[in-house]
Amino acid sequence: xxxxxxxxxxxxxxxxxxxxxxxxxxxxxxxxxxxxxxxxxxxxxxxxxxxxxxxxxxxxxxxxxxxxxxxxxxxxxxxxxxxxxxxxxxxxxxxxxxxxxxxxxxxxxxxxxxxxxxxxxxxxxxxxxxxxxxxxxxxxxxxxxxxxxxxxxxxxxxxxxxxxxxxxxxxxxxxxxxxxxxxxxxxxxxxxxxxxxxxxxxxxxxxxxxxxxxxxxxxxxxxxxxxxxxxxxxxxxxxxxxxxxxxxxxxxxxxxxxxxxxxxxxxxxxxxxxxxxxxxxxxxxxxxxxxxxxxxxxxxxxxxxxxxxxxxxxxxxxxxx
Amino acid sequence: xxxxxxxxxxxxxxxxxxxxxxxxxxxxxxxxxxxxxxxxxxxxxxxxxxxxxxxxxxxxxxxxxxxxxxxxxxxxxxxxxxxxxxxxxxxxxxxxxxxxxxxxxxxxxxxxxxxxxxxxxxxxxxxxxxxxxxxxxxxxxxxxxxxxxxxxxxxxxxxxxxxxxxxxxxxxxxxxxxxxxxxxxxxxxxxxxxxxxxxxxxxxxxxxxxxxxxxxxxxxxxxxxxxxxxxxxxxxxxxxxxxxxxxxxxxxxxxxxxxxxxxxxxxxxxxxxxxxxxxxxxxxxxxxxxxxxxxxxxxxxxxxxxxxxxxxxxxx
Numbered sequence: 042x043x044x045x046x047x048x049x050x051x052x053x054x055x056x057x058x059x060x061x062x063x064x065x066x067x068x069x070x071x072x073x074x075x076x077x078x079x080x081x082x083x084x085x086x087x088x089x090x091x092x093x094x095x096x097x098x099x100x101x102x103x104x105x106x107x108x109x110x111x112x113x114x115x116x117x118x119x120x121x122x123x124x125x126x127x128x129x130x131x132x133x134x135x136x137x138x139x140x141x142x143x144x145x146x147x148x149x150x151x152x153x154x155x156x157x158x159x160x161x162x163x164x165x166x167x168x169x170x171x172x173x174x175x176x177x178x179x180x181x182x183x184x185x186x187x188x189x190x191x192x193x194x195x196x197x198x199x200x201x202x203x204x205x206x207x208x209x210x211x212x213x214x215x216x217x218x219x220x221x222x223x224x225x226x227x228x229x230x231x232x233x234x235x236x237x238x239x240x241x242x243x244x245x246x247x248x249x250x251x252x253x254x255x256x257x258x259x260x261x262x263x264x265x266x267x268x269x270x271x272x273x274x275x276x277x278x279x280x281x282x283x284x285x286x287x288x289x290x291x292x293x294x295x296x297x298x299x300x301x302x303x304x305x306x307x308x309x310x311x312x313x314x315x316x317x318x319x320x321x322x323x324x325x326x327x328x329x330x331x332x333x334x335x336x337x338x339x340x341x342x343x344x345x346x347x348x349x350x351x352x353x354x355x356x357x358x359x360x361x362x
Numbered sequence: 363x364x365x366x367x368x369x370x371x372x373x374x375x376x377x378x379x380x381x382x383x384x385x386x387x388x389x390x391x392x393x394x395x396x397x398x399x400x401x402x403x404x405x406x407x408x409x410x411x412x413x414x415x416x417x418x419x420x421x422x423x424x425x426x427x428x429x430x431x432x433x434x435x436x437x438x439x440x441x442x443x444x445x446x447x448x449x450x451x452x453x454x455x456x457x458x459x460x461x462x463x464x465x466x467x468x469x470x471x472x473x474x475x476x477x478x479x480x481x482x483x484x485x486x487x488x489x490x491x492x493x494x495x496x497x498x499x500x501x502x503x504x505x506x507x508x509x510x511x512x513x514x515x516x517x518x519x520x521x522x523x524x525x526x527x528x529x530x531x532x533x534x535x536x537x538x539x540x541x542x543x544x545x546x547x548x549x550x551x552x553x554x555x556x557x558x559x560x561x562x563x564x565x566x567x568x569x570x571x572x573x574x575x576x577x578x579x580x581x582x583x584x585x586x587x588x589x590x591x592x593x594x595x596x597x598x599x600x601x602x603x604x605x606x607x608x609x610x611x612x613x614x615x616x617x618x619x620x621x622x623x624x625x626x627x628x629x630x631x632x633x634x635x636x637x638x639x640x641x642x643x644x645x646x647x648x649x650x651x652x653x654x655x656x657x658x659x660x661x662x663x664x665x666x667x668x669x670x671x672x673x674x675x676x677x678x
Contacts, residue, residue, distance in 0.1 A: 098581055129584035137582075142575040147597045147672060157583045192673040208583070 043114075044071040045215060045248050046095075050108035053087070053094050057102070062321045064090040066272035067108065069347070074215065077242070077249045079263035079280070081256065081295070085317060087272040088252045089138075092218045095250075096133060097125045113215060131161040134209035136238075138221040140201035144193040150177070150204055151189030157211045176207040180237060199230035206238060213245050220252045235262055256299050260284055268292050271318050271328035273344070278354035289358050290333045327358070366676055370665050374658055381658075382436070385650035386429050389643055396445055396641035397421070419445055432644075436651065442644035444637075451648040454633060459652065461629035464534060464541075465549055465618050472553025473560055474607060476500075478600070480557070481564025486591060488569060497565070504558030508551055508617050512624040515547055531628050548621035555617065556610050563606045567599035574598075601672050608664030611657045 053065035065087040072078050080088045093099050095110060097120075109118045117128060134157075137143045145153060154176055155169035164172060170189060177185035180203040193201060202222060209217055219238060223231035239262050242249050251263060259266050259280060267277035268289065276289040287293045294313040315332035318324060324331060326341040333340065339359050347357045396419075397412055416422045420431070432442060441451035480500060484493045519525045534541040571577065572595055580594040619631030626632075630649050637645035669675045 096582060098578060126584040126586060129582055131584055135582045137575060137579060139575050143579045145576040145580065145594050145598070146674060148594070149673075156585070160584055194674050205579075208579075 043073075045074045045076075045113060046072040046250075047111040048091075048095075048108070049111075051091070051094065051105065051110060052107040053090050053099065053103055054106040055090075055099075055103045057321070059321050063106075063323070064103070064272055064320060065094065068269075068272075068274050069108075070267050070274060070277060072216070072248050072250065074248055075243075075246045077239075077251055077262060077264045079251045079253060079259040079266045080269060080274075081253060081259055081266060082269035083254060083317060085320065086269040088269050089220050091269070092135070092220050092250060092252055095218065096129055096135060098129075098135075127161070130157040130209075130214075131212045132214050133216045133218065134212070134214040136202070136205050136209050136217065136219040136222045138224050140198050140205055140225060143205060144201055146193055149190050149192055150196070154189075154204065154208050154211060157208065161212045172211070173207070176211055177204070179210070179241065180204070180207045182207075198226050199234060202226060202230075202234050203237065206234070206241065210241055210245065210247075214247055216248045216250070217242060218250045218252070221254070222251075223255075223258070224253075231258075238262075256296060268295065271323060272320060273328065273357060274347070274355070275329065275357045276355065278352070282352055282354060288354070288356050289329075290335055291329045294332075366669050367666065370662055374662070377658060378655065381654040382433055382647075382651060383429070385647050385654065386432060387425070389638070389641075389646040389650075390425065392638070392641070394641060396643065399641055400446075432647065441648040441651070444645050445642050446640055451644045454645065455630065455648055455652055458628060458630045458633045460533070461531070461545075461627055462615075462618055462622070462631060465545055465552070465622065465627065465629060466614050468545060468549035469552035469556060469614060469618070470607075472550055473556035473610075476554060477557035477560025478564050478603065481561040481603075482568055482591065482596065482599075484561070484565045485568030485572065497561075500554075500558040500561045503554040506555075508555055509620050509624060511551055512548060512621050515551065516624060531626070544625065545627065548618075548625045548627065552614065552617045552621055556614060559606055559610060560603060563603045564599060567602055568595060571595045571598045597671055601668065604664055604667050604671065608661045611660040612653075615653050615657070 048071065049069050051065055051068045052063060055062045055064050068087070068091055070078065080091065082088045090099070090103065094103070094105055095112075095117075097117075099105070105118060109116060111117070112128070112133065117125070120128070144150075151170050151173050154173035155164075155166075158164045158169040158172050159166070162169075174186040174189055177188065182188060182200060182203055188195075193204075196204065205222075217238075222238065223234050226234060235258060238249070241247075251258070253259060263280045265277065266280050266283045267274045268283075268291065269275070270291050276283070276287070276292045283292065284296070287296055291313070294311070297311040298313060300310055313332055318328050318331070324341070326339075326343055327333070327336070327345050330336040330340040337359065345357045345359045347355050349355045397416055400415065401412065413422070420428065423431075435442060439452060441455070443450050444454065447454075477500075480496045484496050487493050530540075531544055532540045568591075572591075577590060577595055580590045585593065615631075618629065619634060621627070622629040622631035623635060630652065633645065634649040636642075637649065
């Protein structure tokens with residue numbers, strides 16, 4: 042099986058006032074066509090930066106410092122600006138976390154959804170607008186065609202995220218990156234949006250990178266999971282295997298700190314002691330070692346190498362026990 | 363949108379009423395009486411002569427009565443007659459208004475074009491040498507008084523190159539080139555001075571808008587940087603810029619009064635200045651009223667533009 046996306050040893054560095062900061066550190070993963078990969082981690086673990094770097098949207102302070110990104114057989118690590126624009130919105134589309142602020146307030150919904158079609162597919166104004174109407178219908182916006190002339194402030198958060206999804210799906214991309222697409226939404230709307238995203242990507246056979254900190258979402262929607270901590274992927278595995286038997290102490294801690302109804306009202310929620318490390322001053326060994334109940338002397342000397350087992354699980358841990 | 367326009371228009375009459383009060387009474391507060399000025403050369407004028415002249419000009423009536431007579435006529439378009447020349451104020455104004463409107467319009471075009479262009483450029487090239495140079499230039503144009511720069515423009519080219527701006531005024535439709543040759547120099551000076559604020563506002567807003575999430579969305583669609591800037595960012599940035607342009611309208615008239623004087627333009631500015639020196643109350647009130655009305659109309663246009671630029675404003 043050739044992979045659609047193949048990321049090898051990707052590192053992203055940000056210039057800050059306190060010096061260079063490695064937000065993503067030698068990250069490797071791959072993704073097959075139609076597959077859903079969840080990237081899980083807490084704030085600042087580098088999951089969003091990893092996603093933005095795939096589209097070259099790091100901004101002026103960030104840059105890819107090493108490694109490679111291959112998409113559909115093509116090296117897109119440092120493509121020309123023109124090539125990157127051909128890919129963006131066309132073959133790789135992105136859905137952002139904040140539906141309230143991710144749509145342009147002065148342009149109509151129709152104009153915004155039609156824009157990628159006009160840009161990448163060369164549709165005329167009327168054709169693109171008609172297609173935008175179809176797209177809004179597909180994301181189940183009631184009375185879709187009549188709402189093309191509305192502005193974002195006429196829509197609720199959940200409806201705006203549906204618009205963002207319609208916009209991302211417009212050119213039938215091979216890969217959709219959804220960066221915490223439901224974090225800003227009401228709980229009741231979250232499931233609807235994820236179901237919609239899942240069924241539409243299945244129809245289009247698009248691959249998806251789903252960035253989230255919600256393990257419940259991961260369990261339900263992802264084929265594979267990569268857990269990030271302090272800029273590194275510390276464990277990745279097929280979702281079922283990871284949930285059945287998490288191996289990295291951080292993954293285990295993360296799962297232990299998810300509230301469960303089954304544990305009853307009196308049970309205390311488990312937490313991981315300590316704080317995530319400062320990315321500008323990472324420890325020389327495993328970044329999780331200061332918080333790890335199993336840390337040994339070896340863990341403090343050098344970051345553990347990533348090892349792959351027969352089941353496709355990749356783990357960066359010296360092991361415990 | 364229709365309600366919005368109607369609400370905006372409904373505010374005009376009361377505003378205009380208060381403006382007319384100010385206009386009418388403020389000129390009469392200036393020390394020095396028109397009767398004194400008129401009789402200054404006449405040593406033998408008795409106080410009876412003074413009183414009869416005052417009565418002839420209608421200035422012996424109580425000031426409130428004078429106001430209502432004036433305001434009542436103004437509603438019918440009659441702004442009274444000049445105290446010195448035997449001419450109705452409205453026809454004097456109509457003669458002078460086109461010159462000032464042309465000067466103001468050209469200055470506005472210069473100020474908006476230069477201000478927005480430099481503002482966008484400076485924001486996109488933030489902290490580069492070009493950004494600093496352009497910002498310094500625009501601040502310089504704001505800081506230098508127009509009358510000083512205007513005098514330099516009048517004097518130095520004639521000393522250096524034996525060229526000076528046209529002093530014989532010709533209406534635009536009689537001699538377009540001669541007319542523009544006369545009006546463009548003061549219009550450019552006025553426009554550049556006004557552009558500084560527009561430019562700073564545009565730059566600040568562009569920098570703010572370019573950081574927004576929807577700009578990242580636009581980039582993620584694969585749009586070219588030019589399309590991101592002009593298609594997505596500029597319109598959002600212009601919302602407050604347009605307000606600033608409206609607020610500058612009074613400054614524009616103020617600058618026009620001075621520059622018309624320097625460049626010998628027969629506009630409302632020079633009419634106003636003469637009238638103030640001569641205490642020609644009806645002319646002063648008339649000019650102020652027209653200027654006041656123009657400022658109100660400009661701000662109405664600004665409010666409408668606001669509604670056009672920002673769909674959220676259209677909500678009632």
